[in-house]
Amino acid sequence: MRLNNKVALVTGGARGIGFAISKALAREGARIVIADLNVDGAKVSAAMLENASREHLGLKVDVADQGSVTELLDEIAQQCGGLDILINNAGIGGNTPFLEIKLEDWQRMISINLTGAFIVAQAVARQMVNQRRGGKIINIASLSGQRGGNGRAAYGAAKAGLELLTKVMAVELAQHKINVNNIAPGAIETEMAKTAHDPATRKAYEYLIPMSRYGLPEEIADAAVFLSSDESRYVHGHTLNVDGGFREAGLMFGPDKAPPR
Numbered sequence: 651m652r653l654n655n656k657v658a659l660v661t662g663g664a665r666g667i668g669f670a671i672s673k674a675l676a677r678e679g680a681r682i683v684i685a686d687l688n689v690d691g692a693k694v695s696a697a698m699l700e701n702a703s704r705e706h707l708g709l710k711v712d713v714a715d716q717g718s719v720t721e722l723l724d725e726i727a728q729q730c731g732g733l734d735i736l737i738n739n740a741g742i743g744g745n746t747p748f749l750e751i752k753l754e755d756w757q758r759m760i761s762i763n764l765t766g767a768f769i770v771a772q773a774v775a776r777q778m779v780n781q782r783r784g785g786k787i788i789n790i791a792s793l794s795g796q797r798g799g800n801g802r803a804a805y806g807a808a809k810a811g812l813e814l815l816t817k818v819m820a821v822e823l824a825q826h827k828i829n830v831n832n833i834a835p836g837a838i839e840t841e842m843a844k845t846a847h848d849p850a851t852r853k854a855y856e857y858l859i860p861m862s863r864y865g866l867p868e869e870i871a872d873a874a875v876f877l878s879s880d881e882s883r884y885v886h887g888h889t890l891n892v893d894g895g896f897r898e899a900g901l902m903f904g905p906d907k908a909p910p911r
């Protein structure tokens with residue numbers, strides 16, 4: 651119970667990685683607010699969390715809309731009296747060749763995955779500063795923000811921006827005892843990956859990942875528990891890649907490691 655008496659906001663927690671993180675933080679004793687565009691999903695998922703006499707909440711938010719984020723934080727202040735942990739996770743996938751990206755699709759991606767993450771992080775950090783008891787902010791970026799993957803121009807640019815934003819937040823918020831880090835998942839088995847990764851993409855990933863498999867949402871959740879807990883108090887401004895070795899791999903060959911055809 652490393653997170654007893656903590657309140658954690660998980661954006662995009664109705665399903666996938668956000669839901670797995672919500673379950674793991676609840677198991678550690680935190681009270682969870684799942685906030686999602688899909689409010690019905692958020693409520694159903696919040697009701698499924700382990701409950702040690704704390705009521706978890708499922709609320710509506712559109713992270714790209716500052717008014718919606720303000721309403722969410724007002725509601726959390728009223729119902730929970732404050733916030734200790736933010737998992738800044740809501741996002742959309744996307745896979746379009748650079749030459750074919752339409753401006754409106756580029757702008758939608760940036761407005762949710764980068765501007766939306768900024769809007770939520772800033773609003774939560776302001777609240778944490780006012781509370782004067784510090785806090786933990788964990789942004790969920792992506793390996794696509796570190797490597798030039800096919801079709802990832804808009805998605806990768808947004809996630810690279812989020813990784814840099816994490817560093818600046820860490821520098822500026824340390825004085826308020828707000829600990830800021832970033833998790834960069836590799837290829838993780840979720841609905842998003844199922845829609846964004848065609849069979850060729852899947853084959854390429856399985857070759858390029860030394861562990862030869864997609865990760866599980868629970869494997870991201872374990873990293874999020876560490877970064878939410880006091881055990882990570884001197885880890886700051888860091889990007890923790892959880893990717894089966896995808897980022898660091900060099901030449902790989904052998905009987906089970908042939909390039910995909």
Ligand SMILES: NC(=O)c1ccc[n+]([C@@H]2O[C@H](COP(=O)([O-])OP(=O)(O)OC[C@H]3O[C@@H](n4cnc5c(N)ncnc54)[C@H](O)[C@@H]3O)[C@@H](O)[C@H]2O)c1
Nearest residue numbers: 662664666667687712713739740741792835837838840842
């Ligand atoms: N699955 C992967 O392979 C992978 C890899 C790297 C990074 N990520 C990142 O992890 C995060 C979660 O991904 P996932 O695979 O669980 O995705 P998912 O599509 O399964 O879940 C995303 C959730 O975010 C919500 N959401 C979308 N837009 C929103 C908005 N504007 N406001 C509020 N909620 C919104 C959706 O309703 C959904 O519940 C995303 O930021 C994604 O970019 C995923």
